[in-house]
Amino acid sequence: SELKEMIDQTIISKNLNNDKISQLPKLSKLTKRAISKGFTLVCVFLLLVVVLGPTYWMFVTSIKQDVEVLAQPPTLIPLKPTLAAYTTLFKTGFSRYIFNSTIVAGITVVVSTILGTLAGYSLSRFKYPGKKIIGRLILFSYLFPGILLMVPMYILASKLNMIDNLFVLPIIYVTFSAPFYSWLLKAFFDSLPKYIEDAAMIDGATRWQTIWKIIIPLSAPGVAGAALWTFIMSWQEYMFAVIL
Numbered sequence: 001s002e003l004k005e006m007i008d009q010t011i012i013s014k015n016l017n018n019d020k021i022s023q024l025p026k027l028s029k030l031t032k033r034a035i036s037k038g039f040t041l042v043c044v045f046l047l048l049v050v051v052l053g054p055t056y057w058m059f060v061t062s063i064k065q066d067v068e069v070l071a072q073p074p075t076l077i078p079l080k081p082t083l084a085a086y087t088t089l090f091k092t093g094f095s096r097y098i099f100n101s102t103i104v105a106g107i108t109v110v111v112s113t114i115l116g117t118l119a120g121y122s123l124s125r126f127k128y129p130g131k132k133i134i135g136r137l138i139l140f141s142y143l144f145p146g147i148l149l150m151v152p153m154y155i156l157a158s159k160l161n162m163i164d165n166l167f168v169l170p171i172i173y174v175t176f177s178a179p180f181y182s183w184l185l186k187a188f189f190d191s192l193p194k195y196i197e198d199a200a201m202i203d204g205a206t207r208w209q210t211i212w213k214i215i216i217p218l219s220a221p222g223v224a225g226a227a228l229w230t231f232i233m234s235w236q237e238y239m240f241a242v243i244l
Helices: 002-023 031-064 086-091 094-125 129-141 146-161 167-190 194-202 208-216 219-236 239-243
Strands: none
Touching: 031 086, 086 129, 086 167, 094 129, 094 208, 094 219, 129 167, 129 239, 146 167, 146 239, 167 219, 194 208
């Protein structure tokens, strides 16, 4: 009987605790939504600090005076902003360097886009002897270290009288960017259903019209990504630009 009374008391106490818990105020949907939104905003703010922080610090440092740059502790807001660094920069011919880099990178992107798109489409859609070998050679040429080609490239440019010529750089850069372009776009072309092209050709479109009006627009993310990578690669390359 005593055991039974203990069990009954335990059950009663549990029921009372459950009733108390059920009587606690519950968060409304609006409160939950506000908490979720606040947490999201905090995460976005922290991400912006991590991403934009270095850019802000670089800009702020560029408009500080020399003494303030080395000051401890560093200042987040310049006490006496100055544009002396930018004035000195453009007096050294920096605008000319920017123009040359833009021309080289632009030519490289245009040529790589044309060659890479056609090569990627060929590897994806056509069947011909040696297709797999050609594809592997393209991939191998992309994996080949550029520094090993420095001497042959210099000798070739010297024999063609293209040393200190601005347009020799796009030719060299295309040899590195076009293979990557081809393989990236091949993957995009492989993901596109072939019946879309067949339907367009049945309606009277030529192969070129199909590529230009259907395939390339559908592969726009791949084309844009490859073009951006090519531009950055051409812009920041230094070794060939200095030697040639």
